[in-house]
Amino acid sequence: MSKPVWKTIRLIAAILVTLIMVFPVYWMFITSLKTSNELRLAIPTFWPDKFMWGNYIEAFNAAPFGRYAINTVVQTVGILFLQINLGIMAAYAFAKGNFPGRDKLFLLVLAALIVPDQVTFVPVYVMMSGVGWIDSFYALIVPHAVSAYTIFLLRQTFKSINNDVIEAGKVDGANRFQVLYRILTPMALPTIATMGILSFISSWNSYFWPLIMTNSNDMRVLTVGIAMMRDSVAGDEALNFHLIMAASVMIILPIVLIFIFAQKHIITAMSNSTFK
Template sequence: MGEGLTAYEIKEALGFLATTRKGFTISGLILLAVTVLGFALLAISRATEENITLETRENRRRMRVALQYVVAGIFTLTMLFPIYWMIISSLKTSTELLLPVPTLWPQEFQWANFPNVLKRAPFVRYLFNTLVTTFFMMTGQICIGVLAAYGFSKGRFKGKNMLFVLVLGALMIPIQVTFVPIYVMVSRLGWINSYPGLIVPNLVSAYFIFMLRQAFMSVDDSYLDAGRVDGLNRIGLLHHVLIPMCGPTMITISTLTFITGWNSYFWPKMVATKDEYRTIAVGVTRLRQTFAGMETANYNEIMAGAVMAIIPIIILFLIMQKYIMTGMSKAAMK
């Protein structure tokens, strides 16, 4: 036995090995099957979890977008409803307009309200005065704003930053604070009920100087150096380099100046006390005084006058809204 294994032992050993190999094989196959099944279950679990996560994210994204649209729709309707109410009220009769239960659509369209406004008040004169004052205000603010913005953005002189801080400080002062001294100066100059009294106090806008300065600062100095090499002076640099490169901002300023001048009410009401110099914003309020003595308040015709007053502004904004957004975004980048 010491020299070798007997046949029995060999048989037992071979049987054990065979049994063990079979067991190992079966065990290996079972382990392999369990491993494959585990990986399969893990993959399925991850895939299921990933699908659920993506679906959840998609649902959340859709809910967020839907909520944004709902909120934006509510704000839009809130802002547009007064305009809608003004338009439909201008097409109603005075009796329908004063019904206890208001109607959202005219029962009978009264187009005659608009020519009645032109007959009852010098509306054409109000329109002319508004165009004149707005044009000169826009021209003055653009010219002065361009020159001041060039000095604050590209000029090199002592106290530049301090002066610009003073300009920014003017943005924080409401017109009611400076109204009395400006009115006293205009009165002493004899500009009450005159175009200079309406225009001159509004020839400078600190806000537009700020916007133009920000736009000019976004233009690289290399363009100005190239212009100087070509022999351009400061006015030439403004005309041929800065203004063309800041076109959207210039259009934005011109549009906003026009809208501001068109809607101006507080100062024209104080300075213009005669119909010869009243603007359209003040003229609409005069319509109410004109109709106050009638048996039935003609608020429908007052609304018609308001519609006629805002039509040019709405048309201008719809045409220029792209440039306004571009100019605002560029001014905010610096």
């Protein structure tokens, strides 16, 4: 097979894969702009007869999404702050520290990567209930304060940095925290930015954990709010599907924008994440 033909086949395959992946997002967006009557047509339309931008306002007012948004931001920022800072300190210890059992402890961190949240949520729920944190931000944030994946990637990045840089900082009078946050952290910025983005996406999209850990409407987050939208609007999902899609578009918009502007950091971090 000639090279031009092979390139054409690869281009066509790439276009098809892109269309398959983008179509659900496109369908969600156009559905959010349709009327409920248009959604009930026997033959679905691929373009709205009339753009109903008011669906977004109606969706926002259908439930206390303002409160849900505040709760989601607090949860996301809290988890992001703790995961990045604790991950930086733990990764520095595993990469540059010299203490007994260092490598064995790191293997335990790697082992945590294969344990899903559904396995540990029962004992964690019992712990949160025991300290009276159910239906609070503590229950939403503290169990996710440490990310094994963040520690792993940052450790790989810190190990790739020459020790002479650290020694030079110590000669200039820098203590451990100054070396870590003023010297190593800027050098590992692509990885830190990547982990921040992944942490943001995971926390922003979290559904199972907030659903289990919160009881009152004042502590609900956006993902749980959308799931409850059928009951809060009219109780008929078919009639409210355009509002559900409008709310979904508003929720994923921050994630899409962050990913578009920060994708180069993700590529850089993943290319430097080989096990060393």
